[in-house]
Amino acid sequence: MKNEYIDIDTLKFLLYHVHNIEDLLDKDRFKEYDKTAIDIFIDSIKTFSDTALFPFIKDMDENPSYFKDGKIHIHSQFENILKNAGEMGLVGAMYDFDNGGLQLPATIFHAAYYIMEAANNHVPGYFGLTAGSANLILSFGSQMLKDTYVPNMLDLTWGGTMCLTEPQAGSSLSDIATSATPTKEDYYLIKGQKIFISAGDHQFSNNFVHLVLARIQGAPSGIKGVSLFVVPKNRPVGDGELVYNNVAIAGEFEKMGQKGYCTTHIVFGDNDDCRGWLVGEPNKGLSYMFQMMNEARIATGRMGAAIASAAYHSSLKYANERPQGRKLNSTGQKNSEEEQTLIINHPDIKRMLLNQKAIVEGSLSLIIETANYLDKEMTSSSKEEKDKYDLLLELLTPIAKTYPAEQGIKSTSDAIQILGGYGFCFDFMPQQYYRDIRIIALYEGTTGIQSLDLLGRKITIQNGKAVDLLAEEIMMSINEANKYDELKPYSKILLENLSLTKNVINDLIPYAAKGNYERYLADATIFMEFFGTIVLGWQWLKVAVKAKKILVEGNTDQPDLFYKSKIHTMKFFFTYELVKTKGLSKILMNTEELTTKISNDIFN
């Protein structure tokens, strides 16, 4: 199943050459691993994806998860998948050896999940959320919570979830109303409703460990009164016995895509017998949950890039096989006596393939970069270094979530377009990927929420220190590129874009300084598109530098065309995408206030 949904050679090129993952393996934390071990791990994930995941993606769409008699039912293939994933250690892939994990770098963890999600995006959330919730318990929970819950989550006997959203609150976490009433015992009584809970229940795990945001009675209003609880569906009462903990499944949200991945409505404590155990200190729940939310943001962006990869490869396969039309001759005519040409020979098809390649591979590079900052932060030898990577991680996280989502939606639409009418039909995959990927711009904070985080928090953090650090990183790539004549024109463009970014930020900051935060943030989503495009331009320049270096040095382990294709795609990205930042900067610097100073009644 070569290249049916992913290009493993490109993934490895990004890991080993562009992002120098081998440097990480020298660190103490990862010293058990060498390149061979990592390759074996990645190849085993690919085999698992080829055999257990990819063959079922269409069937999971056609036989969605559903709610019946108080239970969620998911596709029968999950029994085998979950068993294998548990045995392979996919939940604890990043955890310390001491906690039963594989202690792999985050980069490798994300690479593995990327492969699985490209093969079948309906699946890996079931392990990913279990990984995130168990990690939350490991990070902030008591020894009792760790001992009671983590071992069963590690092998997927039990599933884990994050329960944030409530019907009346949506993204507004300060309006969480689920209540936690203290008792004389070590637990609280939990009562409330949570919606949109991914992987919230199914027939193949005999228990679920919900990480629930709730408000202890009497707590301050807003986010300062939100605490985090472990609330099992069934509570262990010793000797492996489980007692139902009054966690009722109220329904399943029927969605237009990602239908195999259940999205549940959970009611806690409708009989006032739902027990929850506090994680860490009271009223600090949101700060703990942010660890998992930040992981989940990178994971969501990764899933977007992965779905876009599958769509790209599906449309590439079609373009390589489908004859239609003819090339124009020098009088602008076609010779109908000639055989039809393959559609990949039409420039418009090539443009759509290059656009997909640029978005897919560029997004993947950004995901790896972001994960790499996490690895570097975890293994840094000084506080200064740790702080630096922490800031870079903070800055890139909302972009790593959003760029692959928003641009992946567009690139997946190109995959449909390449197939023409067939692209809209159930007989081919692009329409499914197009439906599946649309959720990525909504999960874990919509694009609007991520954009507020980027412009409202991350850009202004420590007086813009994160942006300065990123600019230093980008300058390093620019300086590298300047060593090669072929790349100089592009490093110049990226430099101009860095300077444009400064202009835009300098233009906007005064609004915030004067207290006009509404105006400052009004076009945050446009800023995300603007800044995200520049960050991707940086990733592509970085990719091209490494490809060029390998070609010049003759250090190839792939055909030359492999490296040339990276340089070509960088040029495409700069010519067709990065060129748009100027127009976006004009939107950002416009002074008309068209979305802030206008009555709602103009719509009515």
Next chain:
Amino acid sequence: MKNEYIDIDTLKFLLYHVHNIEDLLDKDRFKEYDKTAIDIFIDSIKTFSDTALFPFIKDMDENPSYFKDGKIHIHSQFENILKNAGEMGLVGAMYDFDNGGLQLPATIFHAAYYIMEAANNHVPGYFGLTAGSANLILSFGSQMLKDTYVPNMLDLTWGGTMCLTEPQAGSSLSDIATSATPTKEDYYLIKGQKIFISAGDHQFSNNFVHLVLARIQGAPSGIKGVSLFVVPKNRPVGDGELVYNNVAIAGEFEKMGQKGYCTTHIVFGDNDDCRGWLVGEPNKGLSYMFQMMNEARIATGRMGAAIASAAYHSSLKYANERPQGRKLNSTGQKNSEEEQTLIINHPDIKRMLLNQKAIVEGSLSLIIETANYLDKEMTSSSKEEKDKYDLLLELLTPIAKTYPAEQGIKSTSDAIQILGGYGFCFDFMPQQYYRDIRIIALYEGTTGIQSLDLLGRKITIQNGKAVDLLAEEIMMSINEANKYDELKPYSKILLENLSLTKNVINDLIPYAAKGNYERYLADATIFMEFFGTIVLGWQWLKVAVKAKKILVEGNTDQPDLFYKSKIHTMKFFFTYELVKTKGLSKILMNTEELTTKISNDIFN
């Protein structure tokens, strides 16, 4: 059902004020109608849409058309819908009174279908294709064909289709292989397969009249050997008796959207007993079919604008009802003690609503403009005038098809985004509109095909005369706008864009002149986006001019805010969309040839 899917006040403002439809009613052809009669017609269409169409759109999605036992089955509500539509004269709305039609202007025909498609886009194709195919017979068919087929099509007792696409040819009509063998009688024997035939069969019409492109044996290769035939599913043999004509339904294409509108696979003559009657002269089939294709292109764009309208109104309703989050105060904080605000109060939501409003109403204005050129051409008093409107119609047709399709896809995505997670769920409509509208960029020639038509044919026609004529029309709007200080900055921007258009065309033409047609057309799709955005800018300026004029003259028949909202939306379009043309022009004028001079192997 006020404003659940359409804003009728805006439709009427565009018809009567922006596009001065009343001028048409002075023409001889339309003298039976006055404004009151048109209003009554439009209002009756709205009532029909409210009661018979809109209530069934969700159910048609949930119960798609399907193939069983050699037949296509469509939703049961169609029995009532088709009966009523037949009685209302919707098929012959534009035909001459002499042909049993209502002899309405094209603008009113399209306005009526726009309302119906906004209410339920799965429906009107069944009448629209019957209208187009009967019109083809009226235009080019023999008296026998007219007498035999048209009367039963007019009241929808029989349906009509256009049969172009074949499995091996797709959009490449020169590769049509369906054969027509002459006989000693007045008919040919037809043999071949056609796919993607919209409205190709169903249980509620007892006959279908297929307009089929086929090749008479011995005809030249390519499009010069394609002829047009009337091929009934059942042939009338006198006294109303019908004999099966060997037109077999082989299947239904299952699609991700527009599921109520069947898409069939038809096999003609598998038993060598399928009779077809030539329309007009041999080998001229494609030129005849272009009449219907051009009508269908405008209709398809119209349907895109209509679906986007429904999505816009659906998300607007939600934004007006859903409380979530709070406004920021002057320290950038939210007060969680306050009640939550309606989401329409958030600038990012307003931006997405304004974007939708700009795309929906601007696209509708473009559709009306295009239809108006058809009306003016039909009623013109001199050859010069006729030629002028004919050229303008030719130029705008691919844009009127494509802009609402491509931008409607984006605006419908905004509708999902406004609903957050709910937007992805079957409980709400945006996800359905998002699935439905995706086909619009594929129907009747994909965006790539339309773009080749625009840049390859329409821009170069008569040495650029069509563009010159359009520039004159745009200049008239600019001059009007210059009368008002508020509009001057925008007319200046539009003027700059006209000049930018000339630069781009002058930059590209030399490639064609030197015989490098591949390079000339390589970025045709980008040119479509570039030129389409400018044409929409013109439509918005035209709308704003009329709104301003009415306000200044105090000639209002709506609240002032109605007219101000049009001017505001124009400003939004110029500030957020038209600003992108500069970047697009840079792509068009780049000299890198990244999609033409590159081996296919870079993808493999």
